[in-house]
Amino acid sequence: MAILNNLLLFTSTFQLLLLLRVSSESSQTAGDVSQFPTKFLELAKSPDVFDWMMRIRRKIHENPELGYEEFETSKLIRSELDLIGVKYRYPVAVTGVIGYIGTGEPPFVALRADMDALVMQEAVEWEHKSKVAGKMHACGHDGHVAMLLGAAKLLQQHRHVLQGTVVLIFQPAEEGLAGAKKMIEEGALKHVEAIFGIHFTNRVPLGKASSRPGSMLAGSGFFEAVITGKGGHAAIPQHTVDPVIAASSVVLSLQHLVSRETDPLDSKVVTVSKVNGGNAFNVIPDSVTIGGTLRAFTSFSQLEQRVKEVITKQATVHRCNASVNLTPNGKEPLPPTVNDVGLYKQFKNMVGDLLSEESFMEASPIMGGEDFSYFAEVIPGHFAFLGMQDETKSYASAHSSLYRVNEDALPYGAAIHASMAVQYLKDKASRGSEPPKGFHDEL
Structure with missing residues (x-):
C-alpha cells in the first residue's frame, strides 16, 4: 500500500512539474514578445549587428548595380542569409530573393527592401565610394538591404516566439522598371496578408519615423x-x-x-x-x-x-x-502609394513603444513615387520614412550625386522592421487567423 501511495505521489508531482514547466515556457514566450521592440533595438545597436550591417551596406555601395542587374548584390544577400540560417527562394524577378523566417504557417507578413542603384556619378569622396563609373546608390537602397538583413538576423535569433511567418522581400528594379510588379507576378505575395516598407529620408531627424494613413506618395x-x-x-x-x-x-x-x-x-x-x-x-x-x-x-x-x-x-x-x-x-507608370489605416495605427503604436511617442512624426503627402505601391494595391501595405538627419551634419536628398546614408540610422531600421513583423503576427494571433484558401492543399 505504501508503495502504491508513493507511486501516486510521484505521478502527481511529475504532472505538476510538467504543467509548471509548460506554464513557465508559455509565460517566458509571452514575456519575450512583450519585451519587443525594446530588445530588438538594443540588439541592433550592438557591435555584432551594427558593424555587420555597416560592412554589408558599404560593400553594396562600392559595387552598385542597376535594375535587374543586381546579381552580385543578390549573391551577397543569399550568402548572408545562408550564414544566419534563413531559407529563401531565388531567383524571383531575375535577381530578387525571398526569405522565410518562422513557423512556415499562417499568418504571413512581408518586409520589403529595394536593392538597385541609379545612373549617376558619385560626388562624395570617401573610403567606400562607388567603384563603378556612372553608377551609385543615391537613394539609400544599399542601406535598405542592410537593414532588412539586420532584421532577418534579429528575427532568426528569436524565431521561437514568432506566431506565424515573416517573408523577407529583397526587390530588384525599383527605379522605374516595376520590379515590384514583376515580383508579384512571380508569386512574391503568395499567402502574404500584409506588407511593410521603409525608406530613408533627410527630412526627418535621426531616430524618428514618419508616416501617414491613406495617400502617402503620388x-x-x-x-x-x-x-x-x-x-x-x-x-x-x-x-x-x-x-x-x-x-x-x-x-x-x-x-x-x-x-x-x-x-x-x-x-x-x-x-x-x-x-x-x-x-x-x-x-x-x-x-x-x-x-x-x-x-x-x-x-x-x-x-x-x-x-x-x-x-x-x-x-x-x-x-x-x-x-x-x-x-x-x-519606365512604367506607378500607382499612388496608399497606406492601410489599420497598419498605420499598428506602426504608430509600435514606434511609440520602440522609441517614444515623440519619435513618431505625421508625414505630409509627397509627390514622389514608389513602386511599393504595386504591393499595396494587392494586399494591405504600409510605407514609412526613417529619419537620418543630424543637426551637426548635412545629408543631401535622394537622387543627388552628394547623397549619403547616415549609418547611425541602420539599427533603428532593423529594429523597426523586426518589431513590426512580431507585433503584426502577435496581434493577428490574438484575433485568430484563418489559413489562406487552399493553403493546406499546397503543402
Missing part, C-alpha cells in the same frame, strides 16, 4: 512625344510645317491640365522637362521631341489620357503629327 509616370512636321529654311516658313510652334503650343496647353482641369484641393503635377529639336539657327527641323513627368494622388490614369490627348490634338491644330509614349525607356 502615382507617377513619364511621357515622351515626337511631334513631326515638315522642315525647311527658316527664312521661308510658309513652305514648312513647323513642329517647333506645335511643340510650344503643346507645352503651354499641358499646363492647363493642372490650372484649369484639376480641383485645387487635389494636387497634381505635369512638368515638361525635355525639349529637343533642330541644330541650326536658320533651319526649321522636321521634328521636335518633348518629354516630362506627371504626378497625381487620384485619377492618375485619367491624367495620363489627357496628356496624350492634348499632345496629339494640339499637334493636329498646327498641321503636325504626334506619337506619344507613356512608358519611355521601359
Whole structure:
C-alpha cells in the first residue's frame, strides 16, 4: 500500500512539474514578445549587428548595380542569409530573393527592401565610394538591404516566439522598371496578408519615423512625344510645317491640365522637362521631341489620357503629327502609394513603444513615387520614412550625386522592421487567423 501511495505521489508531482514547466515556457514566450521592440533595438545597436550591417551596406555601395542587374548584390544577400540560417527562394524577378523566417504557417507578413542603384556619378569622396563609373546608390537602397538583413538576423535569433511567418522581400528594379510588379507576378505575395516598407529620408531627424494613413506618395509616370512636321529654311516658313510652334503650343496647353482641369484641393503635377529639336539657327527641323513627368494622388490614369490627348490634338491644330509614349525607356507608370489605416495605427503604436511617442512624426503627402505601391494595391501595405538627419551634419536628398546614408540610422531600421513583423503576427494571433484558401492543399 505504501508503495502504491508513493507511486501516486510521484505521478502527481511529475504532472505538476510538467504543467509548471509548460506554464513557465508559455509565460517566458509571452514575456519575450512583450519585451519587443525594446530588445530588438538594443540588439541592433550592438557591435555584432551594427558593424555587420555597416560592412554589408558599404560593400553594396562600392559595387552598385542597376535594375535587374543586381546579381552580385543578390549573391551577397543569399550568402548572408545562408550564414544566419534563413531559407529563401531565388531567383524571383531575375535577381530578387525571398526569405522565410518562422513557423512556415499562417499568418504571413512581408518586409520589403529595394536593392538597385541609379545612373549617376558619385560626388562624395570617401573610403567606400562607388567603384563603378556612372553608377551609385543615391537613394539609400544599399542601406535598405542592410537593414532588412539586420532584421532577418534579429528575427532568426528569436524565431521561437514568432506566431506565424515573416517573408523577407529583397526587390530588384525599383527605379522605374516595376520590379515590384514583376515580383508579384512571380508569386512574391503568395499567402502574404500584409506588407511593410521603409525608406530613408533627410527630412526627418535621426531616430524618428514618419508616416501617414491613406495617400502617402503620388502615382507617377513619364511621357515622351515626337511631334513631326515638315522642315525647311527658316527664312521661308510658309513652305514648312513647323513642329517647333506645335511643340510650344503643346507645352503651354499641358499646363492647363493642372490650372484649369484639376480641383485645387487635389494636387497634381505635369512638368515638361525635355525639349529637343533642330541644330541650326536658320533651319526649321522636321521634328521636335518633348518629354516630362506627371504626378497625381487620384485619377492618375485619367491624367495620363489627357496628356496624350492634348499632345496629339494640339499637334493636329498646327498641321503636325504626334506619337506619344507613356512608358519611355521601359519606365512604367506607378500607382499612388496608399497606406492601410489599420497598419498605420499598428506602426504608430509600435514606434511609440520602440522609441517614444515623440519619435513618431505625421508625414505630409509627397509627390514622389514608389513602386511599393504595386504591393499595396494587392494586399494591405504600409510605407514609412526613417529619419537620418543630424543637426551637426548635412545629408543631401535622394537622387543627388552628394547623397549619403547616415549609418547611425541602420539599427533603428532593423529594429523597426523586426518589431513590426512580431507585433503584426502577435496581434493577428490574438484575433485568430484563418489559413489562406487552399493553403493546406499546397503543402
